[in-house]
Structure formats: C-alpha cells, structure tokens
Amino acid sequence: MAEPASSGIVRTEADGRLFRILVDNVAKKNAFTPSMMAELSDALTRFDRDETSWVAVLSFAGKDTTAGLDMPKFFGPNREPRDSPAGNIDPFALKRRTMKPVVVAVQGLCLTVGIEMMLAADIVVAADDTRFCQMESKRGIAPLGGAHFRFLTRTGWGNAMYHLMLCDEFDAARALQIGLVQEVVPAGQQVARAVALAQQIARNAPLGLRAIKEAALRYIEAGEAMAIAAIPTIHDRVMGTEDASEGIRSFVERRAARFEGR
Numbered sequence: 001m002a003e004p005a006s007s008g009i010v011r012t013e014a015d016g017r018l019f020r021i022l023v024d025n026v027a028k029k030n031a032f033t034p035s036m037m038a039e040l041s042d043a044l045t046r047f048d049r050d051e052t053s054w055v056a057v058l059s060f061a062g063k064d065t066t067a068g069l070d071m072p073k074f075f076g077p078n079r080e081p082r083d084s085p086a087g088n089i090d091p092f093a094l095k096r097r098t099m100k101p102v103v104v105a106v107q108g109l110c111l112t113v114g115i116e117m118m119l120a121a122d123i124v125v126a127a128d129d130t131r132f133c134q135m136e137s138k139r140g141i142a143p144l145g146g147a148h149f150r151f152l153t154r155t156g157w158g159n160a161m162y163h164l165m166l167c168d169e170f171d172a173a174r175a176l177q178i179g180l181v182q183e184v185v186p187a188g189q190q191v192a193r194a195v196a197l198a199q200q201i202a203r204n205a206p207l208g209l210r211a212i213k214e215a216a217l218r219y220i221e222a223g224e225a226m227a228i229a230a231i232p233t234i235h236d237r238v239m240g241t242e243d244a245s246e247g248i249r250s251f252v253e254r255r256a257a258r259f260e261g262r
Helices: 034-049 070-077 113-120 147-155 157-166 171-179 192-203 204-228 232-237 242-253
Strands: 009-015 018-024 055-060 104-108 109-111 123-126 131-133 183-185
Touching: 009 034, 018 192, 034 192, 070 242, 104 113, 104 192, 109 113, 109 192, 113 147, 113 192, 123 171, 123 192, 131 171, 147 157, 147 204, 183 192, 204 232, 232 242
Parallel strands: 018 055, 055 104, 104 123, 109 131, 123 183
Antiparallel strands: 009 018
16 A cells, blocks of 8 residues: 555555555545545546456545545635546446445544445444534535435435434434444444455355346436436535535634525
8 A cells, every 4th residue: 555645645455355445634534635536536446447356445544534525625716626537436426336345434523525425335334433424504515425315315314304404413323223324333443344344245246246236226226317417406506605605714714604595
C-alpha cells in the first residue's frame, strides 16, 4: 500500500480473492476531497475489472468513517470540479456499479456520503461506537448520493423519513434495528469481521454471486433509475438557494445555520 498523503489518499491491496480498499485522511476525519472521490472510483474500477478479486472490503483509517465531504472543495467559490472517466465504477452506484460483492466496515463518525457509500454496497459491519447522521438539510442542501431513495429501500418509509428529516445522530444499535447495517461488533473489530465475512463469501462461486446481485437489482432498478434521474432536479432546486449559501457559510464559520426558506 502507498503511504498516505496530507490531502488524503485511497489505498488498495490485493489479498487473495479479496480486494481491500482503505480511505485514509485521518487528519480531517476522512473527509472526502474531489481527488479522494476520484481515487475511490478508480479503486472500485480496478476491483471490478480484476478477475482474480472476487469480493471487495471497503474500510476507513483512524477512529472515524468519514465526516462527509470537504464541502468548500465541492461547493464553495474555490471548488475543485473533478469527474471520473466514463465507464468507471461510481462509489455511490448512481452511474455504474460493480456486480461483485462489496462489504463495508464503519466506525466512529459516519456522516452523509459515508452512509451513501454504505447504501451503495451490499453488507455493512459497524463498530458499536459508530454514529450516523444524514445531515445535508442542516446545511441547506439535500442528499445527492442516493440516500433519498436507498435509505427508503433499506429501512422502510417511516425510518427513512424519520432520520432524513430530523437530520439526527443515531447509534449503531439503532442502525442495526432498522436494517441500515447487518452486524455490530466491538469497536476495533469491525474490519476483521468484514474481512472474515468477505472471505466466507469468496468461498462461494463468483459467477453465482454476481448473478444473485444482478437479479436482485432487477427488482428495484426501475425505481432506482427514476430516483437517480431526479437528482439533477434536486440539485438545481437546492444548490442555488440562499439557504444553501448560508449552509456553506455556517459550516466554514463553525456556527448554527440561520435558514430563511429561500
């Protein structure tokens, strides 16, 4: 694995039939920059194309999963526009997704895009110290990485609206109760457990596993396609508002936002 950079890096390692991906920006609680998002897309694409890798394990360095996006670099006046090449795997599975199994390990803070990356994967193992929050509306914007529909399909309407509308923080026990994660383990054991599950999955026939995932997706793909198609409308509706500008300012200034509904 390469050494981490000060601006954050995504590291990969082939481990037998497993492909391990580690997000490392510990100094900023693994907040994602545009370059890190592109690196994660590249890593998932290498996994998808490597026939010797059957299952991916996505994990995060340090005490936290992610504090979300480094927002000024995505939405501020000095934002850094960056997009992955056509045909790359999308970390949010909105454009293109891998049909191979993906297991995710999370811990500590798991905010916004961290939840959306979990929802784009297949199985999630959470440390018992994990705290979740889909908090975009606290910043005057809305989820744009798939939470607006995958939270619903994973947890049901009431649970999805409860947490998406309250923008509240909830713990791993609650996440397990509503089906957002599949296992909760003592903090520090989440990666080992995710690897163990991935190794168990990798003992099964890879083509059969991919067929299962593809067939399951057929069941929900029409609804997902409509929800994905609505993302540009959601983006346009919220990103140009005064509330969105106030949300970004309040984030940078580390204060509570004062929204006006316009």
